[in-house]
Amino acid sequence: MPERLxxxxxxxxxxxxxxxxxxxxxTLCKDPLSFQIMVDLLAHRYIDKKIDLIVGIExxxxxVGAALAYRIGAGIVLVRKPGKxxxxxxxxxxxxxxxxxxxxxxxxxxxxxxxxIIADDLLATGGTAAAVTxxxxxxxxxxxxxxxIVELDDLKGRDKLNHDVFSLIHY
Numbered sequence: 001m002p003e004r005l006x007x008x009x010x011x012x013x014x015x016x017x018x019x020x021x022x023x024x025x026x027t028l029c030k031d032p033l034s035f036q037i038m039v040d041l042l043a044h045r046y047i048d049k050k051i052d053l054i055v056g057i058e059x060x061x062x063x064v065g066a067a068l069a070y071r072i073g074a075g076i077v078l079v080r081k082p083g084k085x086x087x088x089x090x091x092x093x094x095x096x097x098x099x100x101x102x103x104x105x106x107x108x109x110x111x112x113x114x115x116x117i118i119a120d121d122l123l124a125t126g127g128t129a130a131a132v133t134x135x136x137x138x139x140x141x142x143x144x145x146x147x148x149i150v151e152l153d154d155l156k157g158r159d160k161l162n163h164d165v166f167s168l169i170h171y
Contacts, residue, residue, distance in 0.1 A: 002169050004037065009024065010026070023171065039068060042068050046068070046147075052114040052116065053069075053116045057079050065078075087106050088108075091105075102131075111140065114141050114142065117147055121149050124157050125155045130161060148165070149169060
């Protein structure tokens, strides 16, 4: 089944900057059967693992995270860019393959000891996921795993994470 999903993901050269080959999951998301397969393949891993929260990373991680949370009966927590969350936040800065950024989480989003899955569309260099790991662990969350639709293996992003990583599709 992951091969079906891999075939439907679109490559966009030179986005968001020259030299980057962007893996566009919008083509997967707009196809109802492919979207259902993606969600079901991820959910199958966690359905019996007592997951309390899915942490979705802005913006495509919201799509993956919300669908996964609904499917396994967990809550959803949003990690956003600065100034987008309305209440008190913690922040973490990180380096991307094409720049720097900061992410924020509500200070009351996770209770100490809650089991958490971090969800996003793609794992590249691991900077974003490492920053979210810092935020989740800073609130006392227990990261069970990070889940991605796509992983760019040559960039070795999983090496920056101190927990298990699962990706449906590898390039």
